[in-house]
Amino acid sequence: MNPQTQPALPLREKVAYGLGDVGSNLLLDIGTLYLLKFYTDVLGLPGAWGGLIFLVAKFFTAFTDMGTGLLLDARRAGPGGKFRPFILYAAFPVALLAVANFAGTPFGLTGRALFATLLFMLYGLFFSLMNCAYGAMVPAITQHPDERAQLAAWRQGGATLGLLLCTVGFVPILDLFAGRPQLGYLMAASLFALLGLACMWLCARGVTERHVAPAASQRASLLGSFRAIAGNRPLFVLCLANLCTLAAFNVKLAIQIYYIQYVLNDLSLMAWMGFFSMGCVMLGVFCVPRAVRRFGKKRVYLGGLLLWAVGDLLNYLLGNDPLSFVLLSCLTFFGSAFVNSLNWALVSDTVEYGEWRTGVRAEGTVYTGFTFFRKMSQALAGFFPGLMLTQIGYVPNVAQSAEALEGLRQLIFLYPCGLALLTALIMGRGYRLNEQVYVKIVGELAARRHTA
Numbered sequence: 001m002n003p004q005t006q007p008a009l010p011l012r013e014k015v016a017y018g019l020g021d022v023g024s025n026l027l028l029d030i031g032t033l034y035l036l037k038f039y040t041d042v043l044g045l046p047g048a049w050g051g052l053i054f055l056v057a058k059f060f061t062a063f064t065d066m067g068t069g070l071l072l073d074a075r076r077a078g079p080g081g082k083f084r085p086f087i088l089y090a091a092f093p094v095a096l097l098a099v100a101n102f103a104g105t106p107f108g109l110t111g112r113a114l115f116a117t118l119l120f121m122l123y124g125l126f127f128s129l130m131n132c133a134y135g136a137m138v139p140a141i142t143q144h145p146d147e148r149a150q151l152a153a154w155r156q157g158g159a160t161l162g163l164l165l166c167t168v169g170f171v172p173i174l175d176l177f178a179g180r181p182q183l184g185y186l187m188a189a190s191l192f193a194l195l196g197l198a199c200m201w202l203c204a205r206g207v208t209e210r211h212v213a214p215a216a217s218q219r220a221s222l223l224g225s226f227r228a229i230a231g232n233r234p235l236f237v238l239c240l241a242n243l244c245t246l247a248a249f250n251v252k253l254a255i256q257i258y259y260i261q262y263v264l265n266d267l268s269l270m271a272w273m274g275f276f277s278m279g280c281v282m283l284g285v286f287c288v289p290r291a292v293r294r295f296g297k298k299r300v301y302l303g304g305l306l307l308w309a310v311g312d313l314l315n316y317l318l319g320n321d322p323l324s325f326v327l328l329s330c331l332t333f334f335g336s337a338f339v340n341s342l343n344w345a346l347v348s349d350t351v352e353y354g355e356w357r358t359g360v361r362a363e364g365t366v367y368t369g370f371t372f373f374r375k376m377s378q379a380l381a382g383f384f385p386g387l388m389l390t391q392i393g394y395v396p397n398v399a400q401s402a403e404a405l406e407g408l409r410q411l412i413f414l415y416p417c418g419l420a421l422l423t424a425l426i427m428g429r430g431y432r433l434n435e436q437v438y439v440k441i442v443g444e445l446a447a448r449r450h451t452a
Contacts, residue, residue, distance in 0.1 A: 009147050016206025017141070018154035020087065020134050023199025025162025026192045027091075027098045028127070031120075032253050033166055034185070036386060038102055041396045042181050043112050051386020053117045058379030061124030065371045068132040081209040083140060086133035090126050091200040095193040097123035102185040130200065132371055138348045140209040145438055146293065149345045153288040156341035160281040162199075163253075166192060167274025171267065232357065235350040235366060237430040238343065239373035244423040245305075245339055246374050248416035250381035255412045258389070262400045263408055264322050273326055280330040284337025291338070292345075296435055301342045302424055307335025309420040316413035332416075339423075346431075349438050356441045385411060 039050035072083065101123060105115050138151055170188050177184030261267045284304070291300045311332030319325040347370045354366055392407025394400065400408075 008144070009142055009151070013141075013207055014150060014154045016203050017151055018158035019199045019206070020203030021155045021158035022162045022165075023091070023158075023196040023203065024131050024134065025159045026165060026196030026199065027094050028131075029163050029166040029253075030098060030170060030189055030192050031101060031123075032250060033257065034170060035101060035120075036254050036382070037257055038185055039116065040386075040389070040394075042185065043104065043116065044109065045113055045116075047386045047389030047394055049113050049386070051383040051389075053113065053120055054382020054386065055379050056117055057120035057124050058375050058382055060121045061128055062372045062375035062379065064125050064128040065132055065375055066369065068128045069136070069366075069369065072133060072136055081140075083133040083137040083209060084204045084207070086129050087137075087200055087204040090130035090133075091197050093126040094123065094130050095197040097126060098193045098196070099186065099189045102189045104182045128371075134200075134203070135344065135347075135371065136366075137207065137209065138344065139351045141207060142210070143352075143442060145345075145349065145435060146289070148348045149292045149297065149342075150289050152341050152343075152345035152348075153285050155344050156288070156337060157282060157285040158199075159340070160278050160285060160337070162196070163281075164274055164278035165195075167278060168271045171270050232350055232354045232366070234353055234431060234433040235347065235369065237426060238346055238350065239370055240430075241423045241426050242343060242370065243373050243377045244419040244426070245336075245343075246377040247381040247384075248308075248419035248423075249336060249340070250378055251385055252412055252416050254381070254385045255408060258394070259408050259412050263405050264325060266322060269322050269326075273329065276326050277329045277333040280334040281337040284334045285341055288338060288341045292342070297342050297346060298427065298431055298434060300338050301346070302428055304335045304338025304342075305420045305424040305427075308332050308339065309335075309417045309424075311335060312413045312417035312420070316409060316417070319413070335420075346433075349433055352438065352441050352445060353433055356445055 036047075036050045036054070039045045039053065040047050045053075068086075072086070097119060100119050101116070103119070105112055107115060138148060141151065142148060170192065173188035173191065174181065174184040177187065256273070257267075257270060260269050260273065288300065291303075295303075311328050311330075311334075315325060315328040315332065319328050347366065350370075351366050388407065388411055392411075393404045394407075395404075
């Protein structure tokens with residue numbers, strides 16, 4: 001069956017799928033945005049130690065992602081589907097551990113660091129089970145390229161809404177517990193974790209798996225998974241691109257609260273920053289399907305990277321006051337919406353490419369190979385800000401030196417700008433799986449199945 005003749009997905013299913021990334025990001029972004037600051041300012045850990053916790057935990061979960069992919073590919077579809085049960089049941093421990101990450105302990109400095117590392121690793125393990133199943137499910141929902149682009153847009157819209165809620169709502173809850181920051185972090189994390197859990201359940205209940213491949217006849221291995229990634233050129237290029245873009249985005253998010261508090265001297269600006277910048281991301285997400293139909297995924301992706309880089313460069317040069325910072329950040333986040341949305345549509349297309357090239361359909365391995373590189377990026381993006389906070393001379397809860405302030409400006413603007421430009425070079429020269437090639441591949445796969 002030609003994928004372009006398949007019926008459109010109902011709106012309620014697209015909304016349900018988008019809710020999955022609302023929930024996923026509510027559970028993830030409280031850590032991305034605030035956990036490093038909790039480590040440095042509440043637990044009293046040095047910035048480099050906080051960064052090291054991120055590095056160790058994210059490297060660990062990169063490999064748990066790969067293990068999840070092997071598990072998904074080996075699993076037979078049951079009454080609840082192949083992927084949905086992982087979303088339903090892993091969401092509970094993810095929510096509990098997302099709160100536990102903000103728990104204090106009576107241990108000394110080393111004990112607090114070790115306990116925080118263990119909690120973050122456990123959180124990452126269950127998050128792998130939940131989120132890898134969620135992402136790998138797209139090829140099972142639809143094979144229509146435009147419908148996949150729309151699911152990617154709904155997913156990015158959900159991710160943006162989750163990030164917006166975390167950006168706008170977390171700090172006001174902390175302010176309700178002035179003088180008791182430990183309790184404030186726990187209460188805020190608990191509220192967001194409960195909301196995230198509800199969204200994940202609504203997602204799992206609202207989507208349908210229509211194109212589920214049978215379980216792999218041969219047991220895959222971790223080494224075989226890496227070979228599959230290396231042999232799937234479009235997937236490998238996407239992995240390299242995401243290594244850059246996710247590092248840029250996560251460093252920006254981690255440093256944002258420091259920049260607003262110490263450079264702009266107005267922590268209340270965090271909520272306004274989140275409201276306007278995430279609003280621009282939502283606007284970009286809604287533009288994705290129409291832009292893709294007119295220009296194609298790759299051109300839209302490259303255009304988003306260019307807007308991202310220009311916004312960051314202008315912010316470094318001109319964004320020294322709150323208004324300029326917010327306006328230019330809106331340009332950056334608007335461009336990032338196209339990049340982050342299309343990552344998910346592009347990686348789904350590589351499933352059919354891999355099957356066409358090797359004869360083996362492996363949604364789990366493809367998706368988790370992709371997320372392996374994303375976790376490597378997150379590991380480096382978590383370690384780098386913590387290390388650099390120490391290097392630039394950051395001291396918590398006091399006025400910062402001129403060198404520290406300049407270091408914060410470079411971290412939030414120049415570093416992401418450079419990585420966006422590098423990504424544009426990687427994708428521009430390396431990615432060749434356009435819409436015409438994809439339709440040809442799916443047609444050939446259908447013919448193979450018909451004659452088999």
